Structure formats: structure tokens, C-alpha cells
Amino acid sequence: MTSNFNYDDFDFMLDNEIEFNDYEEEYDYDDEKNLELQLEEMGFVTPLYDESTLINEQNSSAKDVLKANFYLNPMALDAKPVIPKYLADLAGKFMFAGESVVSIYGESGSRKSFLLQTAVANHFGVMVQFESSPIGLRRRLEKMSYPIAAHDRYVFPTSKNQLLCYVEHWKKIDPTIIGFDSFGPMMALFEGDTNSDMDVQELFKKVFHPLRDAGHCVAFLDHQAKSPKNRGFAIGSQNKKAQVDVALRVEYESKFDNYSLYIAKDRDFIYEGRIIGSDQLYGFLDLSAEPLRAIITPIQMIATDELTKAKEGAKERKQRILEEIQALSPIGKDELRIKVGGNSGQFSKAIEILKAEGFISIGPGKDSKGSHCRKLITYVQKED
Numbered sequence: 001m002t003s004n005f006n007y008d009d010f011d012f013m014l015d016n017e018i019e020f021n022d023y024e025e026e027y028d029y030d031d032e033k034n035l036e037l038q039l040e041e042m043g044f045v046t047p048l049y050d051e052s053t054l055i056n057e058q059n060s061s062a063k064d065v066l067k068a069n070f071y072l073n074p075m076a077l078d079a080k081p082v083i084p085k086y087l088a089d090l091a092g093k094f095m096f097a098g099e100s101v102v103s104i105y106g107e108s109g110s111r112k113s114f115l116l117q118t119a120v121a122n123h124f125g126v127m128v129q130f131e132s133s134p135i136g137l138r139r140r141l142e143k144m145s146y147p148i149a150a151h152d153r154y155v156f157p158t159s160k161n162q163l164l165c166y167v168e169h170w171k172k173i174d175p176t177i178i179g180f181d182s183f184g185p186m187m188a189l190f191e192g193d194t195n196s197d198m199d200v201q202e203l204f205k206k207v208f209h210p211l212r213d214a215g216h217c218v219a220f221l222d223h224q225a226k227s228p229k230n231r232g233f234a235i236g237s238q239n240k241k242a243q244v245d246v247a248l249r250v251e252y253e254s255k256f257d258n259y260s261l262y263i264a265k266d267r268d269f270i271y272e273g274r275i276i277g278s279d280q281l282y283g284f285l286d287l288s289a290e291p292l293r294a295i296i297t298p299i300q301m302i303a304t305d306e307l308t309k310a311k312e313g314a315k316e317r318k319q320r321i322l323e324e325i326q327a328l329s330p331i332g333k334d335e336l337r338i339k340v341g342g343n344s345g346q347f348s349k350a351i352e353i354l355k356a357e358g359f360i361s362i363g364p365g366k367d368s369k370g371s372h373c374r375k376l377i378t379y380v381q382k383e384d
Contacts, residue, residue, distance in 0.1 A: 082097045082099070082100070082268040082269070082270060083097060084096055084097045084270050085097060085098060086098075086119055086122070086123055086125075086177045086217050087115075087118065087119035087122060087123075087177075087296075088122075089283065089295075089296035089297065089298050090295060090296065090297050090298065090301055091298050091300055091301050093274060093298065095119070095248075095270075095296065096119065096177065096217045096219060096246065096270075097217060097246075097268065097270055098175050098215050098216065098217050099175075099212055099213070099215055099216070099217075100212060100217055100218070100245040100246060100268065100270075101204075101208045101209070101212050101218045101219075101220075101243065101244045101245050101246075102217065102218065102219040102220070102244060102245065102246045102247070102248070103183075103219075103220060103222055103234065103240060103241065103244045103246070103247040103248070103264075103265075104116060104219060104220070104221050104222070104247075104248045104250065105221070105222035105223060105224050105234035105247070105248075105249055105250070105264075106223075106224055106249055106250035106251060106252075107223070107224050107251070107252065108223065109252075110250040110251065110252055110259060110285075111250060111259055111285050111287060111294060112221050112250045113181060113221060114287060114292075114293070114294040115250070115285060115294040115296075116179045116181060116219055116221055117140070117141075117144070117179070117181075117294075118144070118293045118294040118295075119177055119179065119219065119294075120177055120178075120179045121141075121144060121146045121150040121151065122150075123176060123177050124149065124150050124152070124153070124176070125153065125176045125177035125178060125179065126153040126154075126155070126170060126176060126177070126178040126179070127151070127153065127154045127155070127178075127179045127181070128155055128157065128163070128166070128178065128179065128180045128181070128186075129154055129155070129156050129181055130156075130157070130180070130181060130182060130185035130186055130189075131181055131182055131185055132181070133156075134154070134156065137154070140292075143291065143292035144291050144292050144293055145290070145291030145292075145293075146291075157189065158189075159189060160189045160190050160191075163186070163189060163207065164206060164207070167206070167207055167210060167211060170211055170214070170216065171210055171211065171214040172214075175214070175215030175216050175217075176216060176217070177216065177217040177219060178211055178216050178217070178218050178219070179219050179220070179221075180218070180219070180220035180221065181220075181221045182220065182221035182222060182223065183220050183221065183222040183223075183234075183236075183240070184222075184223060184236075186203065186207075186220075187199065187200075187203060190202065190203055194235065194236030194237060195236050195237050196237060197237050197239040199237075200236070200237045200239045200240055200243070201239060201243070204243045208220070208243070209243075212245075222234035222235070222236075222240065223235055224249070233264075241264070241265060244265060244267075245265075245267045245268055246263075246265060246266055246267065246268070246270060247263075247264035247265035248261060248262065248263060248264065248282075249261070249262040249263075249264045250262075250285055258284050258286075259284060259285040259286070260281055260283075260284055260285070261281070261282045261283050261284060261285050261296060262279060262280050262281055262282060263276065263280040263282050264280070274298065274300060275298070275299055275300035276299075277299045281299060282296075282298060282299065283296050283297050283298035283299050283300075283301075283302070284296070284297045284299075284302075314346070314349075314350070317342070317346060317347075317350050318350040318353060318354060320340065321336070321340055321347070321350050321351070321354065322354060322359055322360075324336060324339060324340060325354075325359075325360055325377055325379045326379050328368065329360075329368070329377065329378050329379035330365060330366070330367050330368055330373075330376050330377065330378040330379075331367050331368065331373075331376070331377055332367050332371070332373035332375065332376055332377070333351065333362070333373070333375040333376075333377050334373075334375070335367070335373075336377060351377070358380060359379070359380060360377050360378060360379055360380055361377075361378050361380055362375055362376065362377055362378075363375075363376060363378075364376060365378070
């Protein structure tokens with residue numbers, strides 16, 4: 001759409017230094033109903049519609065809604081806020097919510113299986129296992145040291161029909177977390193292709209979405225190619241990411257020798273208000289030793305911990321400098337800095353604090369060796 005703005009008038013205003021306010025005084029802006037019309041007459045804008053058009057469109061919509069019974073206005077629903085309640089991180093913040101589908105993906109060996117099994121066991125949920133045998137899982141579960149009942153609801157489906165029968169049963173039980181390990185072998189039961197948008201859509205339609213609509217948190221594992229060019233997606237059809245509500249990526253950072261947890265998607269704003277790092281870094285995924293479980297350390301805790309350490313370090317540094325001054329006073333500032341060592345900026349800040357607190361004075365004079373100093377630091381004995 002083109003504008004009717006008169007550029008000749010605009011250039012004239014600039015050349016003659018005419019204020020815009022003066023130009024606008026010809027028009028009455030108190031009447032908001034005529035605002036668009038006034039602006040149009042000035043040539044600044046071309047309105048998309050006038051008030052009468054808007055009223056006609058609204059009336060037309062209302063008539064259609066009254067006649068039809070298949071429309072649904074999401075804003076008219078009494079929707080409850082999405083509140084996470086599964087798998088707490090070390091700060092006590094939950095990672096997953098009910099009525100959602102969660103994808104957890106990463107390279108092989110990225111600890112994502114531990115993450116899902118910990119989440120399910122913490123809440124006595126359901127685990128759908130495709131990749132491991134019951135005997136093989138027993139060894140790992142023993143090390144996780146949960147009550148035996150936490151693993152009561154493991155299933156090992158071997159056919160599509162068997163899985164769909166399970167889904168019909170789970171649709172009728174109380175909401176919980178249901179884990180799937182993993183997407184590829186599950187797709188094989190459907191004789192589908194993970195690269196096919198249609199095949200992926202069928203799996204979501206018949207398994208994940210019915211369970212989500214029944215109130216469950218549905219979390220599935222997926223794989224990522226080694227050193228992928230695009231880290232925002234798992235392997236296969238990108239329809240998987242389009243269908244999920246939350247996507248988390250686990251990545252091994254060889255430079256730091258840790259496993260980082262990134263937020264790849266957050267449709268329901270579950271993590272809104274939490275401290276998130278660059279590239280959507282949420283925190284770090286570790287394994288506790290005994291018991292062997294997945295633990296998530298959010299960068300919020302790390303930032304707070306580093307701040308506490310920094311404050312404690314500054315306090316210790318200031319005390320150490322004060323003790324040196326008490327023993328060597330009067331002493332030149334440069335000589336003291338060399339004796340104390342460390343970061344010169346932190347040293348200067350500590351000196352300023354000591355001066356402000358009245359522990360030292362700074363000025364020209366002779367040090368204890370008789371040498372002249374432009375900035376001589378002298379300890380001030382404070383009265384009790």
C-alpha cells in the first residue's frame with residue numbers, strides 16, 4: 001500500500017524550519033473519531049479502514065458466529081495457567097508441565113536417557129521403552145536407588161497395535177508424566193519414516209496428542225547427528241519440533257567438559273522469568289554419584305553462587321590488604337600493590353573502600369624507609 005504523503009510539503013517544512021507542531025495546529029485532535037480522517041487529509045497516512053467498515057465487519061462476524069456452532073474463541077475459555085510440576089532442578093524450579101509434549105534431544109551418550117528416567121521415577125510415572133531390555137535396564141535402575149514402586153509402570157511394546165492399546169488405557173488414568181525412549185524405534189513400529197512429515201504427524205496424532213489432551217506430560221527422547229550444522233533440530237522431519245510444546249537440547253561441551261542444557265522451544269512460556277544464558281542456555285546436566293540420578297543446575301544458581309564467591313573474595317582481599325597496611329604503614333600505594341599482588345583493579349577498589357571506611361588516609365609523604373611517595377597510605381587507628 002502506498003502513502004499519500006506529500007514529500008514536496010515535507011521538504012518545504014524542512015527548508016523553512018517550520019515546526020511540525022505549527023503545521024498540525026490547523027487540525028483539531030481532540031476529536032479522536034476524526035483523527036484518521038484528519039491525518040489522511042494531511043497526507044501522512046492512508047487508513048486501512050474507517051470506523052464504519054470496522055463496525056460492519058464485526059457485525060458480519062457476529063452473525064456468522066450465531067448461525068454456526070463449530071467456532072471456538074480461545075480467549076473465551078477459562079484457561080488455567082501452565083504451571084510446571086515435573087522434574088525439579090537444583091533451584092527447585094520444575095522443568096515440565098502437564099498437558100504438554102516435550103522433546104529431549106542430543107547426541108548418543110549425552111545423558112538424556114538419565115534425564116528422562118529420573119523425571120519419570122521422581123513422579124512414579126509411566127515409561128515406554130523401545131531401546132533397552134528389561135534386564136539391561138535393571139542394572140541402571142538399581143544404581144538410581146528409587147523405591148521399587150517408582151518403576152512399576154514400565155512397558156516394552158513390540159507392535160503398533162499394542163502401543164495404541166496402551167494409549168487408550170493411559171487416556172483414562174490420572175495425569176502423570178509418560179516417557180518414550182525413543183522416537184526412532186517407536187516410528188519403526190508404525191513402519192514410518194522419521195524424515196516424512198506425514199508419518200511424523202500420524203504418530204503425534206495417534207500417540208502424543210491424545211495423551212497430552214488427557215492431561216499428561218508426554219516426554220520423548222530423540223537423537224541428533226554428531227556435530228550437526230543446525231543444532232536447533234533433532235534428526236528427521238522438522239515437523240517434530242513444530243508439534244511439540246517444549247524442546248530441550250543436551251550438548252556435550254568438550255572445551256569445558258560438561259553437558260549443557262539448552263531451550264530449543266518454549267511455546268507455553270514455561271521458563272519465562274528465569275535466568276537464561278546466551279544461545280538459550282538453561283543450565284548444566286550432571287549425574288550424582290550415589291544414587292546415580294540426573295541433576296540440572298540452572299545458570300541462575302551458578303550466577304548467584306559466583307556473586308556470593310565474588311563478595312566473599314572481595315571481603316577477604318580487603319582484610320588481607322588492611323593487615324599489610326597495619327604491618328607496613330606508612331607505605332607507598334605502588335609498593336603495597338606489588339606486595340599484595342593480584343588484580344590491580346580489585347586492589348584499587350579495596351583501597352577506596354578502606355579509605356571511605358576511615359581505616360586509611362592517602363596523601364603525599366615519606367614512607368617507613370624515608371622515601372618520598374606521592375600517594376602514601378597510612379593506617380588510621382580508629383577509636384573504639
